[in-house]
Amino acid sequence: MTATATRVLVLNSGSSSVKYQLIDMNDGTRLAVGLVERIGEQASRLAHTPLAAGGDKRETEGAIADHDAALKAVAAELAADGLGLDSPQLAAIGHRVVHGGLKFTEPTVIDDAVLKEIERLVPVAPLHNPANITGIRTAQAMRPDLPQVAVFDTAFHATMPEYAARYAIDVETADAHRIRRYGFHGTSHAYVSRKTAALLGKDPSEVNVIVLHLGNGASASAVAGGRCVDTSMGLTPLEGLVMGTRSGDIDPAVTFHLKRVAGMSTDEIDVLLNKKSGLIGLCGDNDMREIRRRIDEGDERARLAFDIYIHRLKKYIGAYSAVLGRVDAVAFTAGVGENAAPVREAAVAGLEEMGMAVDASLNAVRSDEPRLISPEYARVAVAVVPTDEELEIAQQTYALVNA
Structure with missing residues (x-):
């Protein structure tokens, strides 16, 4: 070089x-x-x-x-x-x-x-x-x-403690087959958590943030002082939030049931849960803009899909608030997180007792810049922080070859 x-x-x-x-x-x-x-x-x-x-x-x-x-x-x-x-x-x-x-x-x-x-x-x-x-x-x-x-993608989540990364299955079986929670979208979670701290005028080590990476694939993370302590995706990107075509969290016994009762093969179940579930499985669309258009026209199937999506988001915001103990910010990012104001509004609605709120006028603003959308009185900052995974990869690459 x-x-x-x-x-x-x-x-x-x-x-x-x-x-x-x-x-x-x-x-x-x-x-x-x-x-x-x-x-x-x-x-x-x-x-x-x-x-x-x-x-x-x-x-x-x-x-x-x-x-x-x-x-x-x-x-x-x-x-x-x-x-x-x-x-x-x-x-x-x-x-x-x-x-x-x-x-x-x-x-x-x-x-x-x-x-x-x-x-x-x-x-x-x-x-x-x-x-x-x-x-x-x-x-x-x-x-x-x-x-x-x-x-x-998994690297940022490697700081998760063992009690967050381990599944409660036989340890020898898990270790033999590398079964544990790894997490994904790590470059995005790393970038957005740092940018959120900068938006607040603080060092990442001083900030606890819940990052919501909401695209066709979606994941949440709990970041304490710049280190990931929990994340929603697991062994694969299937676990966690409701996504465009992935189911997210599901009773594992559903797979046994489909095999025994529906006669589906392992590969067929894999395709069902990864490519034919989530929003597209619930209402036939995985584009949040189209889902919102259908809701505005009174489509009940689209409304139910949206409500399920938001319900899961709220559960993770609540869970990660408990994991972190103190939350300084919730950051929305990726295609849906950055552009779908109704998703941000609905995800935070009703969480005022947890210190979270969205200002309607700030939330309606469209911008490519990191910004706060919470009112000044809110104890927890709610932010929209555009992700930049390519820049994060470039920065990490350049730093390594110049070390």
Whole structure:
């Protein structure tokens, strides 16, 4: 890495997509952002925006066979803007890796041993880690001389005490199969908890915050003095809040019942709980804007789905208030958390005795900046804090390669 290398390419490789951002760490400026989707299909699509040049979004469609072809296409788009992967200004490539197990609790430079351990964790993250691995291998092949860094979704939650991380099942069985609560969305929870403290004018070590990351996937965390002490997702991202297509918390015996009575296979139950449940299972929509539109038109099924979603949110706010003992702030983030004012209002409604309230006029404001939406008299600050997982990954990557 040269002394002038200040750029980090952030890659988030999904099963059929690659999201990317090129960030200059001098000031956090986005130089380019983009998305390749429908990889492996005839109608693949690459959308690339060269922000550094102030250019317009460029979109191309056509078959992109695999992740290797996808990253080569991304490299070509970046090169066309003078931002190619061969640039001496590129310091490292940071990869989002969903599951790091107990071994990876910090950003880690990727070598053969690290890659082998990420592969070993595939059974506990079968939908995510294989795609992350593919992205890593492709990037390594393109720039074998460049540091490649894995930043793990699970890492921020590694500070959970054992009594919060353990399930109450036979210890030997749990340990043999790595069954415990790991948590996810860690880069978002880390970023938002720090930004919330800054919004309050305090150091993260002084602040207890409940972070509500509400997107299609949703999770809550209890952060005490900058350290996660509990989170809603568990062994997998299925546990916890009601999500777009995931059920969240459910009686484990439902799976046995479906197998015995409905004759469903393990794979069918997996698909049901992960892809056909949550909001889409309850009302047929997982877009909160559409659900709210239907509610306004008197749709009772949409109303019930919304009420179930909010009920679960309230339960976690209450539970994490008890876990923390003192709550300084509740922070809403991610697509729904940042944009759905009715969700924020409903989640906090009735919690005045816990010191929480939302000011209707402040809540109605739309902004890309962190902001308070609670009235001045509220004992607990309620905030909207836009998340920035890509910047968090870039910062952790850059700090590691410059350590």
